[in-house]
Amino acid sequence: MKSHEIARRWLDFFSRKGHTVVPSASLVSNDPSLLFTVAGMVPFIPYLTARETPPYSRATSVQKCIRTADIEEVGKTARHGTFFQMAGNFSFGDYFKEDAITFAWELLTSPVEDGGYGLDPERLWVTVYEDGDERDDEARAIWRDKVGVPNERIIGTGKADNYWNTGQAGPGGPCSEIYYDRGPAYGLEGGPAVDETRYIEIWNLVFMQYQLSEVRSKTDFDVAGELPQKNIDTGLGLERLAMILQGVENMYETDQVRPVLDKAAELSGKSYTSAEDPSDPHHADDVKMRVVADHIRSALMLISDGVTPSNEGRGYVLRRLIRRAVRAMRLLGVETAVLPELLPVSRDAMKGTYPEVETDFARISRIAYAEEKAFLRTIASGTERLEVAVQESKAAGRPLSGADAFALHDTYGFPIDLTLEMAEEAGLKVDEAGFRSLMQEQRKRAQADARGKKHGHSDMSVFNELLKAGNTVFTGYDELLTESSVRG
Ligand code: ATP
Ligand code: MG
Ligand code: MG
Ligand code: MG
Incomplete structure (x- = not known):
């Protein structure tokens, strides 16, 4: 059904x-x-x-x-x-x-x-x-x-x-x-x-x-x-x-999501195997394809409802979803723009229930594609900065410092897992603990900010559950701290 x-x-x-x-x-x-x-x-x-x-x-x-x-x-x-x-x-x-x-x-x-x-x-x-x-x-x-x-x-x-x-x-x-x-x-x-x-x-x-x-x-x-x-x-x-x-293994394999997953597999040349067990060698790639399928659909639906990428609030959530999807595709080996390939597939899977994703697709896709382009530029410029830091660290015989990783993250929006991966390729370790403590400090500042903003929204505290869900954005400037998230 x-x-x-x-x-x-x-x-x-x-x-x-x-x-x-x-x-x-x-x-x-x-x-x-x-x-x-x-x-x-x-x-x-x-x-x-x-x-x-x-x-x-x-x-x-x-x-x-x-x-x-x-x-x-x-x-x-x-x-x-x-x-x-x-x-x-x-x-x-x-x-x-x-x-x-x-x-x-x-x-x-x-x-x-x-x-x-x-x-x-x-x-x-x-x-x-x-x-x-x-x-x-x-x-x-x-x-x-x-x-x-x-x-x-x-x-x-x-x-x-x-x-x-x-x-x-x-x-x-x-x-x-x-x-x-x-x-x-x-x-x-x-x-x-x-x-x-x-x-x-x-x-x-x-x-x-x-x-x-x-x-x-x-x-x-x-x-x-x-x-x-x-x-x-x-x-x-x-x-x-x-x-x-539908007799499938998970929600990402259902009819409104699966086509994007398949497209991600096709673009990356990897086969999707429905791996659920983390010890399965296919698990890491399968998780990435499921993340792509989920996030692309969320981005489509958010833009359709009027959200545009930005650095705070709803727009930040959208930005984060697009970036995570693009990053997951890069880790699967696809470095060219992927949204022009994936978004239309999600549109076609959703338009039966939500015709507006088709009638409004020119606007939706313009916003999404521009965001991906900007992120790819970010990655390109961050890569230069990373290479300099790698050379300096190597010359000094030390790991890439937490401060370098943080600067890459903070100034270039360069996600930590990308830093880790690229440093590793260059034969260099990263002071992850140093990075995380700098992130923690920043998060505390963000939380203090969020608390400051909450007054005047007394109604919001009525729905603690809802607040909890929405509130993650204020503590969520930990772009792509996935597996090794400081939140544990
Ligand atoms: P779980 O314990 O599995 O995280 P929940 O108790 O948080 O679910 P509820 O808040 O009770 O979920 O939401 C009602 C229903 O909505 C759930 O029974 C579930 O079927 C569905 N649901 C909740 N969260 C999600 C999600 N992130 N993705 C898909 N379906 C969800
Ligand atoms: Mg429940
Ligand atoms: Mg529950
Ligand atoms: Mg839940």
């Missing part, structure tokens, strides 16, 4: 259940304090917090999302994209737990010919909130008695994993997640608490049930009582379901 069809079925199903179909909002969230739309619920925040009266009591959407917080996972896990689509259903003071759970089960397990996704119920596991003597027994009972999930496949997990709150006094409540078992070839038996690679999270149901009077941390808060108006917020990863329904 193609991604577009998965989305269509979702909207049809919830529309039959009385939900108003709401088109995806822009990736650039209309909340000025959020960098991007990071979840399906973002456009509905005013309704979920009862600040505004919704024009409908049930809504459904397939929302474009960007999560920069997941950038380091891309290509390494099977399931994290910087861009993805979150399918959701929402109740604003209308139905609650029982309907949310039974809708989800019905849609996932109904036969394909009846409009469902036809998943094998035996492969589904669920979690419910259970933390000490606080337990969402209601949710467990619905899963077990109404739906018929065997008790052993209902896993209790605590506040850290399975409780939603806003980071301050306000609505909060338990979650319940649905996982799909990919089978013994993918890892250890025993459910999602044991192995999140074999058991892959596909859907998160949030039950906004309580009024929290004080929130000291995500896991430490006081419940004042039940909310007068209880809400449902759910999110299913479209690409994760696509990977299951």
Whole structure:
């Protein structure tokens, strides 16, 4: 089942259940304090917090999302994209737990010919909130008695994993997640608490049930009582379901992403092997191809939604994505401009769902290609500076200094892994520790800046999770510190 069809079925199903179909909002969230739309619920925040009266009591959407917080996972896990689509259903003071759970089960397990996704119920596991003597027994009972999930496949997990709150006094409540078992070839038996690679999270149901009077941390808060108006917020990863329904190994091999991966393989003359294990000799190259496929699509969708490259905020995220894709292609051995080859392939894979990427392609491609050209110039000029530093260091019989590596990074935008690689080719080590401590200092300055900027955005602290995701940009001036990231 193609991604577009998965989305269509979702909207049809919830529309039959009385939900108003709401088109995806822009990736650039209309909340000025959020960098991007990071979840399906973002456009509905005013309704979920009862600040505004919704024009409908049930809504459904397939929302474009960007999560920069997941950038380091891309290509390494099977399931994290910087861009993805979150399918959701929402109740604003209308139905609650029982309907949310039974809708989800019905849609996932109904036969394909009846409009469902036809998943094998035996492969589904669920979690419910259970933390000490606080337990969402209601949710467990619905899963077990109404739906018929065997008790052993209902896993209790605590506040850290399975409780939603806003980071301050306000609505909060338990979650319940649905996982799909990919089978013994993918890892250890025993459910999602044991192995999140074999058991892959596909859907998160949030039950906004309580009024929290004080929130000291995500896991430490006081419940004042039940909310007068209880809400449902759910999110299913479209690409994760696509990977299951299409029988592929990861989300980068699904129909809207794979063509770019194949093009990257073709351009580099490498074969893609779906390697998942880091000890597999193909793994490093396969990760790079998956990164390229992911980042090219994210860049396409971001520019389509009006973002342009710059040195801060949203534009910086876009710049970083383009640079990482270009860099990955260079490491795969392609040194010429790659975006003119890759971007049209991504456009063609996405235009079925998002026709604007085709109608607006002249503008989108102009911006993307110019950014790549500028980066290639950066690499060219940084290379000269690097060569001088290499000669000097060699003459002095010492490694390339942290200060040199930092200057290359800071002044020329020259990524550290490129410095490491090129220094190594010249038979020279790099004082990486020195480089990282200089980066750390710069990051601290950036964080202090970001904190300074936050006042006046008091609304933002309401959504701690969202803030966390968006905030990475301010600490993210560590261009391409991938494997050996100082963030560990
Ligand atoms: P995970 O634990 O796998 O990182 P999550 O708990 O962070 O996922 P949620 O915030 O619950 O994810 O988002 C709801 C759903 O959106 C998830 O169940 C998943 O299917 C999907 N999703 C979340 N992050 C991503 C991502 N980076 N790429 C693709 N799909 C995602
Ligand atoms: Mg996550
Ligand atoms: Mg999770
Ligand atoms: Mg989740």
